[in-house]
Amino acid sequence: MKFIIAIFIFVIVSIGSASFFTVNETEKALMFQWGKIVRSDFEPGFHMKIPFMNNVRKFDARIQSFDARPQRYLTLEKKNVIVDSFIQWKIDNVKEYYTSMRGNVGNAQDRISTIISEGLLAEFGKRNMHEVISGERKEIMDKINISANKIISEFGISIVDVRIKRIELPPEVSLSVYQRMESERQRIAKDYRSRGQEEATKIRAQAEKERTIILAEAYKTAEIIRGEGDAKAAQLYAQAFDADKEFFTFYRSLNAYKNSFSNQSDVMVLSPDSDFFSYFKQANGSIPAKGLPQ
Numbered sequence: 174m175k176f177i178i179a180i181f182i183f184v185i186v187s188i189g190s191a192s193f194f195t196v197n198e199t200e201k202a203l204m205f206q207w208g209k210i211v212r213s214d215f216e217p218g219f220h221m222k223i224p225f226m227n228n229v230r231k232f233d234a235r236i237q238s239f240d241a242r243p244q245r246y247l248t249l250e251k252k253n254v255i256v257d258s259f260i261q262w263k264i265d266n267v268k269e270y271y272t273s274m275r276g277n278v279g280n281a282q283d284r285i286s287t288i289i290s291e292g293l294l295a296e297f298g299k300r301n302m303h304e305v306i307s308g309e310r311k312e313i314m315d316k317i318n319i320s321a322n323k324i325i326s327e328f329g330i331s332i333v334d335v336r337i338k339r340i341e342l343p344p345e346v347s348l349s350v351y352q353r354m355e356s357e358r359q360r361i362a363k364d365y366r367s368r369g370q371e372e373a374t375k376i377r378a379q380a381e382k383e384r385t386i387i388l389a390e391a392y393k394t395a396e397i398i399r400g401e402g403d404a405k406a407a408q409l410y411a412q413a414f415d416a417d418k419e420f421f422t423f424y425r426s427l428n429a430y431k432n433s434f435s436n437q438s439d440v441m442v443l444s445p446d447s448d449f450f451s452y453f454k455q456a457n458g459s460i461p462a463k464g465l466p467q
Contacts, residue, residue: 192221192222192223192224193219193220193221193222194219194220194222194229195218195219195220196215196216196217196218196220196231197217198217198234199233199234199235200217200231200232200233200234201213201215201231201232201233201234201264201267202215202220202229202230202231202232202267203229203230203232203267203268203271203276204222204227204228204229205227205228205229205230206223206226206227207226210268210271210272211227213266213267213268230271230276232264232267232270232271232276233264234263234264234267235263236261236262236263236333237261237262237263237278238259238260238261239259239260239282240257240258240259240338241257241258241259241260241286241289241290242286243255243256243257244256244290244293245343246293246294246297246298247294247297247298248297248298248300248301248302248305249298249299249300249301250301250302252302252342253342253343254297254302254305254306254340254341254342254343255340255341255342255343256293256297256337256339256340257337257338257339257340257341258289258293258335258336258337258338259335259336259338260282260285260286260289260332260334260335261332261333261334261335262281262282262285262325262330262331262332262333263330263331263333264329264330265326265329265330265331266329266330267329268329269327269328269329270328270329270330271329272329273327273328273329274328274329274330281328281330284325284328285321285325285330285332288321288324288325289317289321289332289335292316292317292320292321293313293317296313296316296317297313300313305340306340310337313337314335314336314337317335318332318334318335321335
């Protein structure tokens with residue numbers, strides 16, 4: 174008897190637990206009866222169902238994100254670009270979502286990717302490379318978002334946002350672009366070096382010209398000063414000679430002796446009667462009759 178009561182209680186509890194289910198705020202739920210959808214408008218909270226007749230499936234109602242596969246697109250000037258994007262979407266009508274996508278997230282993302290790809294293909298084909306990369310990217314995304322939502326709404330889902338992560342050139346095109354950029358930079362560097370060398374040559378030529386002018390002016394000034402000095406010296410010598418001719422002759426002889434015997438190894442072969450030794454012969458320092466030593 175106790176065993177039967179225990180079984181009865183277990184059955185009652187099982188049936189009771191199978192008769193209730195909860196729906197969270199982040200979920201949307203569908204109730205099926207023999208495989209057919211009978212209800213989809215569940216609010217968050219506790220709900221009842223008929224055990225073994227009804228079953229419930231729940232779906233994530235939050236915004237979901239995924240990265241679209243990178244695709245190649247042609248711009249207006251027929252240039253290939255590789256676009257990598259990500260998409261955010263959510264379920265609006267869970268019944269339509271289940272009917273069209275069988276409740277499969279992968280199916281929904283594939284369908285969204287196809288619609289976004291077609292939109293990008295159309296928008297990129299209207300614009301050149303500059304507009305695609307920098308000029309009108311936000312405008313492109315806004316237009317794609319609007320047009321894609323018009324198509325995707327029939328599947329019970331909506332696109333919250335579409336963003337391009339990066340736009341790249343194909344590897345073969347990138348290499349060509351890099352090579353052209355490198356050549357251009359080398360050309361610019363060569364041009365700068367040529368201009369620098371030209372400017373350096375001009376500066377050196379100007380400096381050399383100024384140096385020559387400065388040296389010439391200095392030489393001119395030095396010669397003028399030297400000439401004035403020689404003239405002054407000659408004037409002083411002349412005045413000194415006129416003042417005391419005998420002393421001046423004696424002074425000149427002393428300078429001649431000094432210059433002649435400046436080195437002990439010097440040897441001179443002269444006649445003792447030479448005028449050069451006239452002041453050695455005359456103890457009183459009188460001027461010899463033959464003249465002055467030169």
